Amino acid sequence: KAGVTQTPRYLIKTRGQQVTLSCSPISGHRSVSWYQQTPGQGLQFLFEYFSETQRNKGNFPGRFSGRQFSNSRSEMNVSTLELGDSALYLCASSRNYEQYFGPGTRLTVT
Amino acid sequence: QKEVEQNSGPLSVPEGAIASLNCTYSDRGSQSFFWYRQYSGKSPELIMSIYSNGDKEDGRFTAQLNKASQYVSLLIRDSQPSDSATYLCAVSESGGSNYKLTFGKGTLLTVNP
Numbered sequence: 001k002a003g004v005t006q007t008p009r010y011l012i013k014t015r016g017q018q019v020t021l022s023c024s025p026i027s028g029h030r031s032v033s034w035y036q037q038t039p040g041q042g043l044q045f046l047f048e049y050f051s052e053t054q055r056n057k058g059n060f061p062g063r064f065s066g067r068q069f070s071n072s073r074s075e076m077n078v079s080t081l082e083l084g085d086s087a088l089y090l091c092a093s094s095r096n097y098e099q100y101f102g103p104g105t106r107l108t109v110t
Numbered sequence: 111q112k113e114v115e116q117n118s119g120p121l122s123v124p125e126g127a128i129a130s131l132n133c134t135y136s137d138r139g140s141q142s143f144f145w146y147r148q149y150s151g152k153s154p155e156l157i158m159s160i161y162s163n164g165d166k167e168d169g170r171f172t173a174q175l176n177k178a179s180q181y182v183s184l185l186i187r188d189s190q191p192s193d194s195a196t197y198l199c200a201v202s203e204s205g206g207s208n209y210k211l212t213f214g215k216g217t218l219l220t221v222n223p
Contacts, residue, residue, distance in 0.1 A: 031209055033209055033210075033211075035213075042213055042214070042215045042216065043154070043198065043200075043213035044213075045210055045211060045212070048209045048210060050209075055207075055209065056203075056207050056209055056210040058210070088153075090153055090154070094209060097142050097159070097161075097202070097208045097209065098144070098156055098159050099144070099156065099209070099211065100156060101146075101153040101154050101155070101156075102153060103152075103153050104153045
């Protein structure tokens with residue numbers, strides 16, 4: 001069974017721009033969660049989607065948003081990028097509580 | 111603020127020894143507990159999940175949970191150099207949000223040949 005896929009794997013953006021990241025979950029998994037990983041803060045929960053609805057949300061500003069499509073694929077968007085948004089963005093798909101991570105998207109904001 | 115605490119390490123053990131990794135959490139109502147392994151430059155990989163008090167064994171790995179003490183641990187028997195990685199403890203939020211995980215900062219394990 002194919003794992004979680006994320007595109008793109010690497011991104012370089014400039015402050016003030018916006019970015020969209022994509023995640024395809026494991027087949028049959030309907031829950032998709034997004035996390036931000038930085039050396040200082042570690043792994044932090046952004047939000048979780050299930051059946052196209054945001055079910056849980058972390059403590060991030062409104063610049064961070066997401067959505068889920070009917071095929072369970074998910075996207076997250078970050079608007080008005082700041083230098084501090086440079087991080088590894090991880091998507092995880094799950095069924096029965098266990099979350100399986102994709103390879104991540106490395107975002108660098110300059 | 112819900113917290114998950116782990117010793118940052120590094121924890122260094124010789125090959126063949128038992129590595130013991132510990133984690134405490136602040137949310138008394140948490141129901142789901144996970145251990146992930148993360149190699150440098152890679153994404154976290156789920157290695158164990160545990161939901162009830164006691165021990166759960168899977169191959170060389172044993173997870174232990176004590177909800178009264180708010181304590182989770184991971185034992186790795188017969189440690190191998192390939193086990194060298196950062197181990198992340200993750201705990202679900204109480205109130206039914208089993209998909210909202212809080213992660214510890216991780217413990218770096220080094221297994222010396």
